[in-house]
Amino acid sequence: METKINKFIYWTPRVLSILFLIFLALFSLDVFDMNLGFWGTIVGFFMHNIPVFILAIVLWISWKYEIVGGIFFILAAGLYITNILIHALRSQFELYMLTSLFIISGPALLIGILFLINWFQKKKK
Numbered sequence: 001m002e003t004k005i006n007k008f009i010y011w012t013p014r015v016l017s018i019l020f021l022i023f024l025a026l027f028s029l030d031v032f033d034m035n036l037g038f039w040g041t042i043v044g045f046f047m048h049n050i051p052v053f054i055l056a057i058v059l060w061i062s063w064k065y066e067i068v069g070g071i072f073f074i075l076a077a078g079l080y081i082t083n084i085l086i087h088a089l090r091s092q093f094e095l096y097m098l099t100s101l102f103i104i105s106g107p108a109l110l111i112g113i114l115f116l117i118n119w120f121q122k123k124k125k
Contacts, residue, residue, distance in 0.1 A: 009121060013069065013114035017059045020107045025052045051076075066119035073112030077105040 028048030036044055055076065062069025081101060088097050 006121065009114065009118050013066075013111050013118060014059070014063065016107065016111050016114070017055070017062075017069070017073075020111060021052050021055055021059070023107075024055070024104075025049060028052070062115055066115045066122065070112050070114075070116035070119055073108045073115060075112075077108035077112065080105045080108070 028045055031041055031044035031048055034041070034044065055073075058069060058072045062072070084097050084101050084105075088094075
């Protein structure tokens with residue numbers, strides 16, 4: 001029974017991270033509707049995907065060192081929450097800000113917590 005739980009805790013943050021990265025990459029597809037030309041579209045697509053590239057590198061590192069994924073995904077969620085709150089204070093608060101807070105930072109926070117749980121479990125052994 002314990003090995004099933006260990007496998008679940010091992011694989012869940014990794015699979016959720018991959019799905020989260022794909023979800024974030026979908027937001028960059030709007031660059032194709034901007035009529036920027038070939039090179040403008042390539043640069044825009046690259047710029048939109050910088051967070052995805054950074055998180056993919058973090059996922060690659062945290063595949064072996066779970067503490068890195070735990071800390072970084074939690075920090076990424078905190079950075080996004082801070083960014084949204086600063087934007088909300090500077091302009092008028094709108095409902096989409098609250099929903100994007102849960103949609104983007106929620107999975108990142110969950111992934112970070114799951115990586116930390118995995119790290120604590122591995123450290124206990």
